Amino acid sequence: MSQGPGTRDIDLDAIVCKYCQSDNVIKYGKLKGVQRYFCKDCKRKFANPDAIPKMQTSIRDVADALNMYYEGMSLAEIRRNFIQQDNNYITPTSPYNWVRRFTRLAVDEAAKCKPAVDSIWVADETVIDLDGKNVWLWDLIDSKTRFLLRPLACRP
Numbered sequence: 458m459s460q461g462p463g464t465r466d467i468d469l470d471a472i473v474c475k476y477c478q479s480d481n482v483i484k485y486g487k488l489k490g491v492q493r494y495f496c497k498d499c500k501r502k503f504a505n506p507d508a509i510p511k512m513q514t515s516i517r518d519v520a521d522a523l524n525m526y527y528e529g530m531s532l533a534e535i536r537r538n539f540i541q542q543d544n545n546y547i548t549p550t551s552p553y554n555w556v557r558r559f560t561r562l563a564v565d566e567a568a569k570c571k572p573a574v575d576s577i578w579v580a581d582e583t584v585i586d587l588d589g590k591n592v593w594l595w596d597l598i599d600s601k602t603r604f605l606l607r608p609l610a611c612r613p
């Protein structure tokens with residue numbers, strides 16, 4: 458996949474820490490022929506960088522963090538939420554690392570899918586009262602697949 462400028466710094470092939478998903482990771486010698494790594498962020502060593510370890514971070518936690526982020530919570534709020542709700546003391550950099558890593562993955566996955574849209578599109582109009590002014594929101598939806606083609610907002 459071609460990458461535009463500004464996305465270069467995100468390299469998913471880079472080794473990421475299995476504990477905090479940071480890519481601030483250096484090689485740390487070999488043990489019995491297996492490459493070991495050291496994470497400069499959480500100061501932990503690990504041998505197998507793929508996989509989120511089950512006991513450390515569940516997929517569910519990562520999904521929750523991403524949901525909170527896209528609902529508008531700040532990274533600090535997300536961490537506070539984990540601590541207050543679940544007594545889960547995730548590292549300060551974890552939410553950022555998850556968002557960065559998994560958003561990139563999601564964008565790449567979505568880019569592989571070409572919408573197989575039909576020729577009939579439905580314009581769906583919603584009027585929202587915003588401080589006493591009506592704002593029209595238009596969703597252009599493919600009639601067959603309900604694929605959202607283009608959300609538009611118009612002010613009269």
Ligand SMILES: [Zn+2]
Nearest residue numbers: 474477496499
């Ligand atoms: Zn780490």
